[in-house]
Amino acid sequence: MLGNLRPTEIILILVVILLLFGAKKLPDMARSLGKSARILKSEAKAMKKDDEAAKTTEATQAAPADPAAQQPAPRTIQAAPGDVTSSRPVTEPNRTAQG
Numbered sequence: 001m002l003g004n005l006r007p008t009e010i011i012l013i014l015v016v017i018l019l020l021f022g023a024k025k026l027p028d029m030a031r032s033l034g035k036s037a038r039i040l041k042s043e044a045k046a047m048k049k050d051d052e053a054a055k056t057t058e059a060t061q062a063a064p065a066d067p068a069a070q071q072p073a074p075r076t077i078q079a080a081p082g083d084v085t086s087s088r089p090v091t092e093p094n095r096t097a098q099g
Helices: 007-021 025-060
Strands: none
Touching: 007 025
């Protein structure tokens, strides 16, 4: 379907998109799309590393004597490079009442 478009039709579609969204919004939209793609890529890599690490530990680890003694560290969601505001712990700590 898209392979049948002629250059004039493609230019017409681009002009309509430019008129709909405006020249100021298009760079912001492209930037946010790129940022989302980087985050998705880094999360996919992290999941693959976690799966590989879990497989190697399962293969090398015998049955533990005390399962409660081996509690994993809390996991965090990694932010994109340079984005320090979105990194947060997966499990939030319990808040204590202050008197």
